[in-house]
Amino acid sequence: MKKSLQDIFFPFVGLALVLAFWQLIAGRSLERVRADGTSEEIRAGWIKDLPTPIDTWVKTRKYVLEPFAKREELDQGILRFTWYSLVIVGKGYFIALLIGTPLGFLLGLSKTFARMFDPLIQVLRPVSPLAWMPLGVVLFTGAGKAANDLGALFTIAICSMWPTVLNTAVGVRAVPQDYLNVAKVLKLSRTQTLFRILVPATLPYMFTGYRLSLGIAWLVIVAVEMLTGRVGIGNFLWNEYNNGLYTSIILCIITIGLVGFLLDRGMSLLERRIQGAR
Amino acid sequence: MSDYVELSNLTKGFPGSTGPVIIVRDFNLHIQRGEFVTLIGHSGCGKSTVLSMLAGLCPVTSGAIVLAGRELTGPGPDRGVVFQSPSLLPWLTAFKNVMLGVDQVFFTAPRSERARIAEYYLSVVGLADAMHKRPSELSQGMRQRVGIARAFALSPKMLLLDEPFGMLDSLTRFELQQVLVNLWSRNAVTALMVTHDVDEALFLSDRIVMMTNGPEAGVGDILDVTFSRPRERRAVIEHSDYQRLRDHLIDFLETRAHLRPNQTPAPHRPPPSAPASRPVNRPVVRPREPLTADVLAVTPG
Numbered sequence: 001m002k003k004s005l006q007d008i009f010f011p012f013v014g015l016a017l018v019l020a021f022w023q024l025i026a027g028r029s030l031e032r033v034r035a036d037g038t039s040e041e042i043r044a045g046w047i048k049d050l051p052t053p054i055d056t057w058v059k060t061r062k063y064v065l066e067p068f069a070k071r072e073e074l075d076q077g078i079l080r081f082t083w084y085s086l087v088i089v090g091k092g093y094f095i096a097l098l099i100g101t102p103l104g105f106l107l108g109l110s111k112t113f114a115r116m117f118d119p120l121i122q123v124l125r126p127v128s129p130l131a132w133m134p135l136g137v138v139l140f141t142g143a144g145k146a147a148n149d150l151g152a153l154f155t156i157a158i159c160s161m162w163p164t165v166l167n168t169a170v171g172v173r174a175v176p177q178d179y180l181n182v183a184k185v186l187k188l189s190r191t192q193t194l195f196r197i198l199v200p201a202t203l204p205y206m207f208t209g210y211r212l213s214l215g216i217a218w219l220v221i222v223a224v225e226m227l228t229g230r231v232g233i234g235n236f237l238w239n240e241y242n243n244g245l246y247t248s249i250i251l252c253i254i255t256i257g258l259v260g261f262l263l264d265r266g267m268s269l270l271e272r273r274i275q276g277a278r
Numbered sequence: 279m280s281d282y283v284e285l286s287n288l289t290k291g292f293p294g295s296t297g298p299v300i301i302v303r304d305f306n307l308h309i310q311r312g313e314f315v316t317l318i319g320h321s322g323c324g325k326s327t328v329l330s331m332l333a334g335l336c337p338v339t340s341g342a343i344v345l346a347g348r349e350l351t352g353p354g355p356d357r358g359v360v361f362q363s364p365s366l367l368p369w370l371t372a373f374k375n376v377m378l379g380v381d382q383v384f385f386t387a388p389r390s391e392r393a394r395i396a397e398y399y400l401s402v403v404g405l406a407d408a409m410h411k412r413p414s415e416l417s418q419g420m421r422q423r424v425g426i427a428r429a430f431a432l433s434p435k436m437l438l439l440d441e442p443f444g445m446l447d448s449l450t451r452f453e454l455q456q457v458l459v460n461l462w463s464r465n466a467v468t469a470l471m472v473t474h475d476v477d478e479a480l481f482l483s484d485r486i487v488m489m490t491n492g493p494e495a496g497v498g499d500i501l502d503v504t505f506s507r508p509r510e511r512r513a514v515i516e517h518s519d520y521q522r523l524r525d526h527l528i529d530f531l532e533t534r535a536h537l538r539p540n541q542t543p544a545p546h547r548p549p550p551s552a553p554a555s556r557p558v559n560r561p562v563v564r565p566r567e568p569l570t571a572d573v574l575a576v577t578p579g
Contacts, residue, residue, distance in 0.1 A: 178361060178363060178365040179365070179367060181335055181359075181361065181365065182365055182367065182378075184334070184335060184353040185333060185334075185335070185353050185354075185355065185357070185359045186355050186378060186379050186382045186432075187353060187354050187355055187382065188382065196378065197367065200367070200369045201367075201369075203369075
């Protein structure tokens with residue numbers, strides 16, 4: 001009981017400290033009276049253009065309080081923007097799993113395959129989404145109008161695929177020899193060994209990969225939407241930056257973080273259920 | 279009766295940094311149908327290697343293995359293997375673990391029949407109430423019971439047991455030895471077991487093959503165990519022959535295991551005084567003299 005109370009209490013203390021620090025460094029609007037009697041608004045403080053927490057809430061609450069509203073194309077509720085982004089992330093992520101899982105199995109099963117492609121993967125893995133995106137669009141220029149969307153999917157898929165590939169490969173290599181001996185002794189066919197032994201034995205590793213991949217897929221969304229101009233939370237963030245509305249940027253950052261956190265939590269629950277089954 | 283299993287000049291080596299390392303050299307053994315034979319020897323002497331070669335999990339370097347008139351070339355469900363660790367698939371229940379093999383062997387039988395086979399063997403090993411539990415919900419001893427049921431349920435031509443009770447505490451070990459004796463008395467499958475437990479070997483076997491220390495391990499001596507079956511632990515231990523047989527085994531392990539089969543104890547080497555229950559593996563490598571066939575030949579049963 002005491003522990004759970006602390007679990008709730010301390011995160012709030014941390015949050016309060018950060019808000020206090022934010023308030024301290026944020027700029028304030030002041031009214032300055034000119035010599036001729038007219039007044040003007042000026043910003044003062046350590047970081048003049050950084051809005052205060054309260055300011056942020058006041059100016060962005062319409063996005064939060066009506067999260068699914070659609071007033072205009074670029075003026076929608078924050079969860080509506082989030083939803084657009086989640087849909088494209090979901091599609092790209094699905095492609096990543098579809099390609100990444102078998103690729104991981106091949107890497108884990110075949111030493112030759114691993115020797116051929118492992119160095120390549122290690123080189124491609126650290127490439128930033130900002131670098132992939134233009135290539136993605138170029139690859140699909142033949143698709144006309146859909147080029148942007150396909151480029152976005154390509155970027156999300158290729159950036160988020162690697163944790164799945166590598167974790168699956170590690171998982172396949174880590175399948176205990178005992179299980180493989182059982183398969184050999186019972187003379188299971190290759191397909192049977194794959195689906196009855198290797199896949200179930202690798203599942204916990206695969207799910208760790210899936211969780212990390214989802215995190216990256218969501219991370220990539222801002223970059224993708226900035227470059228393609230697809231409507232979504234990343235695009236909203238970029239537009240509001242160009243409009244000088246810094247409060248919205250903060251709202252977007254908080255939303256992106258919270259959504260990422262929830263996705264990760266959801267995946268860890270799934271992961272734990274899979275691991276609990278053994 | 280003719281020999282059911284024949285191991286002829288079985289040799290296992292693998293390339294080492296300073297030339298090939300021979301683990302087992304010219305291992306010869308004939309086993310009759312329905313016979314329970316135990317390989318005993320110090321840890322690391324190569325007895326598990328012999329078993330692995332029989333299971334088909336470890337390729338034979340030279341020599342041959344014949345089972346029921348056919349030379350073995352790889353693993354197969356005609357040999358039921360009980361591994362040292364139960365080796366159950368953790369995502370399947372005890373029942374499904376057994377079914378995995380049953381489905382493989384009796385693929386022509388209807389599903390209900392296959393389920394009946396799995397249920398029968400799980401019940402015989404005492405898991406009637408626990409057969410739908412996963413391995414994580416079972417004790418180590420219960421898991422090994424599943425391992426035994428899985429091997430028997432295949433109706434194999436031969437049973438291979440690789441220190442099947444080595445990871446269990448002594449009470450559970452006694453229990454499972456009795457389970458094995460009971461199961462085996464219903465269904466006398468030809469069996470080869472590997473162990474380093476002298477009492478276990480005496481309780482279960484018809485014949486005990488003592489292996490010399492590796493490298494280049496071979497058959498050192500063979501002991502016939504003629505206690506009547508079905509066996510019961512107390513009766514076996516109290517049998518007038520028990521101590522003599524036990525002393526024979528321990529004497530071999532203590533003083534003769536490090537000799538090649540064709541050597542007699544050297545006078546300048548006094549018997550080491552290691553405690554009987556925990557023989558240490560002495561890394562004695564003696565220059566090998568050429569082997570002659572008659573020395574290695576095993577008395578045909």
